[in-house]
Amino acid sequence: MIEKTRSWLLGSKDNPQQYIQHAVQLIVSVAFLYAAAINYVTGASGHLNISIQLAMSVGTLGVWYRSRWHNDYQRMAVTFMVMITTITLPINWFLNGGSYGPTFFLNICVFMYITVAFRNNPPYRYFGQFFSVFVPIPLVIIEYCFPELISPYTDNETRLIDLASTSVVTSIFMLLMMENQTKKFLLRQSKVEQLSEQLRQLSEQDALTGLLNRRSFVNSFVEWKETKEYFTIAAVDIDFFKQVNDQWGHQYGDEVLIKASTLLAEISKENNALAFRTGGEEFMLMMPYSLNEAYQHIQILHDRFAEMKLLNGPVTFSSGLAEVKQDESQDQFLKRVDRLLYQAKNQGRNRTVVE
Numbered sequence: 001m002i003e004k005t006r007s008w009l010l011g012s013k014d015n016p017q018q019y020i021q022h023a024v025q026l027i028v029s030v031a032f033l034y035a036a037a038i039n040y041v042t043g044a045s046g047h048l049n050i051s052i053q054l055a056m057s058v059g060t061l062g063v064w065y066r067s068r069w070h071n072d073y074q075r076m077a078v079t080f081m082v083m084i085t086t087i088t089l090p091i092n093w094f095l096n097g098g099s100y101g102p103t104f105f106l107n108i109c110v111f112m113y114i115t116v117a118f119r120n121n122p123p124y125r126y127f128g129q130f131f132s133v134f135v136p137i138p139l140v141i142i143e144y145c146f147p148e149l150i151s152p153y154t155d156n157e158t159r160l161i162d163l164a165s166t167s168v169v170t171s172i173f174m175l176l177m178m179e180n181q182t183k184k185f186l187l188r189q190s191k192v193e194q195l196s197e198q199l200r201q202l203s204e205q206d207a208l209t210g211l212l213n214r215r216s217f218v219n220s221f222v223e224w225k226e227t228k229e230y231f232t233i234a235a236v237d238i239d240f241f242k243q244v245n246d247q248w249g250h251q252y253g254d255e256v257l258i259k260a261s262t263l264l265a266e267i268s269k270e271n272n273a274l275a276f277r278t279g280g281e282e283f284m285l286m287m288p289y290s291l292n293e294a295y296q297h298i299q300i301l302h303d304r305f306a307e308m309k310l311l312n313g314p315v316t317f318s319s320g321l322a323e324v325k326q327d328e329s330q331d332q333f334l335k336r337v338d339r340l341l342y343q344a345k346n347q348g349r350n351r352t353v354v355e
Contacts, residue, residue, distance in 0.1 A: 011068060016183035018073050021117060023176050025064040025080060028088070031169050032057035035096075038165075042158060049095045049151060056088060077117060078124055084110055085131035090139060097159060098143045098150035102166035107132055109173045116177055206277040208254060209261035217276040217284055221330050224286065232294035233333070234285040235320045235341045236264070236301075239349040241281035248312055256315055257281065263304045271297055291323045291354060298352045316350035323355070 007013075010022045036053035063083070067076035089110065093103045114128035143150050153159040204216040212220070224231050238244075238260060245253040257277075264275040264283055273287040285301075287294045298319055308314040320340025324333055336355070344353040 009068075013183065014187070016180050016187065017117070018067070019183075020176050020180035021073070021077055021080075022064055022068050024113060024117075024173065025060055025067070027169065027172060027176075028084070029057045029060040029064065031165075032060065034165070035162075038161070043154070046151075052091055052095065056091065059083065081114055081118070081124065081128045085114075085128055085135060089132070089135055093136075093139045093143075094149060095151050096162060097153050098147075099140060100153065100159065102163055103139075104136065105166055105170055107136055109170055112177055113173070116180060206261075209258055209277050211261050211265060211275050211277045211283070213276065214278045217278055217286075218330065220274055220276075220286060221324075221333075224288075225324065225326065228288055230290060230323060231286060231288050232291055232321060232323045233337060234287070234294065234298050234352065235334075235337045236283040236285060236317050237319070237341055237345070238281040239316045239318055239345075241315075244312075244315065252311070256310060259308055259310060260305070260315070260317070263301060263308070267297060267301050267304075273297075291321065294323075295321055295352065295354055302350070302352070318344035318349045319352040320344055321352050321354045 009026060010019050013019055032053045036050045036057065039050050039053065060080070060083070063076045063080045066072045067080075089103060089107055092106060093101070096102065111129060111132040114125060114132060118125035118128060153162070204212055204219075206213045221233075238256065241253065241256070244256055260283070261275070261277060264285060267273065268275040268285065268287075271287060271289070273285060276284040276286070278284050285298070287297060289297070298321060302317070305316055306314055318341060320337045320343065322333070322337045322340060328336075340353045340355055344351050347353065
């Protein structure tokens with residue numbers, strides 16, 4: 001219930017800029033309403049002061065309403081900034097004790113708000129910062145020259161209550177600004193992580209088939225060699241693939257590659273293995289098994305290839321299968337498994353040669 005109410009009032013947290021903007025507008029509106037109520041109850045101010053505070057409360061609420069419910073965020077943000085820098089702060093100065101009141105503290109909050117809210121809009125940011133910095137100067141001069149224009153506090157107790165209330169509002173405001181910046185940072189970090197993960201996947205995946213690519217094979221080979229007691233790799237090559245491309249076209253050839261990759265991905269998923277596309281019609285299947293166990297799974301793959309549903313009939317593959325030795329390099333292993341693959345081709349294809 002609380003979350004729904006907060007969402008209704010402030011909007012989505014996924015847009016921290018607008019979320020905090022609406023929160024600040026509501027706080028300012030409530031603060032003016034609270035000040036008017038206190039002044040009315042205590043008799044600390046006259047009817048003119050109370051009327052102005054009520055008008056500021058209603059005006060700020062109207063800005064919030066236009067921004068929140070009429071998708072007029074940008075224009076209302078500028079309107080709100082102009083209102084607080086050129087109207088709210090001067091009025092607060094004259095009606096709340098001048099230099100003895102809380103306006104200086106509020107001015108610091110306004111400066112911080114403008115800096116954060118208009119971070120991506122320099123012209124408006126500079127305008128607001130200029131006014132929030134320099135408006136107090138003429139106000140001090142006016143107070144010095146015409147002290148009768150300042151509405152003094154009726155007693156010191158009223159002044160302390162006003163300062164304490166302002167301190168609470170200021171603290172809440174600071175927390176909102178911190179939450180805004182934290183939320184922005186977390187959103188940016190999340191986007192960076194998502195983009196980083198997408199780039200990582202793109203750098204490690206084959207674009208056509210979705211299998212891992214040669215770069216990933218190189219990295220996985222090193223990782224498995226460091227972490228596995230033993231593992232076996234099959235070098236898989238689709239038979240007569242060039243003729244398939246020449247006879248049926250490259251689009252059909254791509255379909256063959258995708259179907260073959262799907263079968264390799266299924267086998268790898270079933271056996272905690274990894275499947276890679278390392279060349280045109282060349283694949284690698286890395287399995288955490290001994291040579292005999294791996295051979296059984298390759299035979300299953302042969303059977304599934306024979307059942308492949310393709311427009312011009314199934315295709316076959318030749319394979320070389322070898323267990324990786326701990327004392328050999330990746331290049332040495334690849335030369336060894338390639339020799340086995342060529343033996344399979346020379347022996348008539350559609351078979352696996354084991355070392």
